[in-house]
Amino acid sequence: MAGVPATPAVPPVGPDPATPLPSPWLDFTREDWAARRNNHPLSLTPDEIARVSGLGDRVDLREVEEVYLPLSRLLSFYVNATAGLHRVTTDFLGERPAKVPFVIGIAGSVAVGKSTTARILRELLLRWPQSPRVDLITTDGFLRPNAELEARGLLQRKGFPESYDRRALLRFVADVKSGKPHVEAPVYSHLTYDIVEGESVVVDQPDVLIVEGLNVLQPATVRSEQRARQVLSDYFDFSVYVDAPVEQLREWYVERFLRLRETAFASPESYFHRYAALTDSEARETAAGIWQRINEPNLVKNVEPTRDRATLVLRKGPDHAVTHIRLRRL
Template sequence: MQELINFTPIERQDWKTLHQKSHVPLTEDELNAIKSFNDSITIQEVSEVYLPLINLIQIYKHNQDNLNFSKSMFLQERLNSRPFIIGISGSVAVGKSTTSRLIQLLLERTYKKSKVELITTDGFLYPNEYLIANNILNKKGFPESYDMERLLNFLDTVKNNGRATMPVYSHDIYDIVPDQVQTIDAPDFLIVEGINVFQNQQNNRLYMSDYFDFSIYIDADSQIIENWYLERFEKHLDRAREDTTSYYHKFSLWDKADAQQFAKNIWKTINLVNLEHYIEPTRNRAELILHKSDNHQIDKIYLKK
């Protein structure tokens, strides 16, 4: 494990005292609706972990607004509002999607008049056709499988209050969806979720994180994440058994032991390699690290000093 440098560790019992709200602004049904099917986040965790986190984001947002105002005064320019961008990274199967959707919902409840958008960098993966033609389909998720120039241009446009479109990725078909785009138009908050959120374009000194006002890394031991990945794979197979359009349908017809071995090989040769070489080494670029134990619960928080 890469050493955590310049972070203050905070136990969950201490972290939960850093907010005064007693009311959680969402229901159990709303929480269940945004959870990934192999996640187990609870209302208690929302109260103890995510409400203090929203308070912290408010502090960063307030400071950003003050800085933008001061810079406009210094430069004697008209004050232009800019979206507050939050990056969320971590391994495959670690729970990034649930965390991102939860933060989006909590920000919407906190900033009732604000537009809070969420994107995933999966939309900037090259289509399978391109990956196959370049013999890198087995490197999907690795840096070379992303159109990083397009992703950085997208962030630059949004950061400067422009209207930008991006492709849509589907895990069901394991590919970019043809003729479908997601449009982002001048949001107040933008959450950017993906395994490559802290990585940079090859031969380019610009990092995605240069556009972020706040950033989070979801962390856990790699053996634990592997177990979650295998659990998720089995649930994908259960859902795909009657769906012939699903990428996972063909695997659902295999012998269970063969399918499990296939998933283990994918984890070991692709996802674990990607985690150890490209994802985890960027962890220190986050402002906040949420560490999970084997029951999916966050047990420790690390805040950049």
């Protein structure tokens, strides 16, 4: 209508969609990351590195110096800072301070080398000047027994989140984190591919606990009554995701299967002994089929989506070596 002033435009609420949000990550090349070692001495020998390396993981002295030693140094800062925060918080609340371990979660795909990462970090952390007690637990011990998985129709989904006794795993980590002594975890045998009945390992108030497994960074889900359940990562102080492209992981899995055919599978006690007599081409076809049916779907649906929930991501190249590091900003 003539003579009526136009209504001023209302500025949009929230960030401009055309402006990218700041990244929550700090990105490092391996060379940049290696400089963070700051001349900290390496206390592992080549023989010790070989002893803790997994089948097919080509971790050498140089990679430990350039990747894992700086990470160990960073973790020492986190552990000390967290312990200080715990002391001042309990003092503020008037509580009696209890020994609370620093918990590190390590996640990643089958065949990516997360077990080797966990073992190397444990060896480095054990050698800190204060000689901390460091325990390492894999979530394999909390897989449901094969008989139970078979009864539930889950034997072909071993490694998927539903194949674990998640309540028992959560209770275990919660008890350790609360400072409870003598917390027991079940034992899993990769030879028999099953839980070892009647056996357990005891975690007794360590300074640091490393929890390694496929699904340790799974997020919470909302139940029908709109209450999110607790998850394992609620108890982590730091987490690492070991990453590699899917096609590379597939190749590494097949290579590892071929090596296992000549080693562990050769034992008559092995669950996979039937694969020991396969030819190279048969073994490759079998491994590729297992990967396609089980491991890749689990990776794509359940494991890889948790990568950005980690505190730090180690990205690997075709030769198994770490090439890039991403650290979440504080």
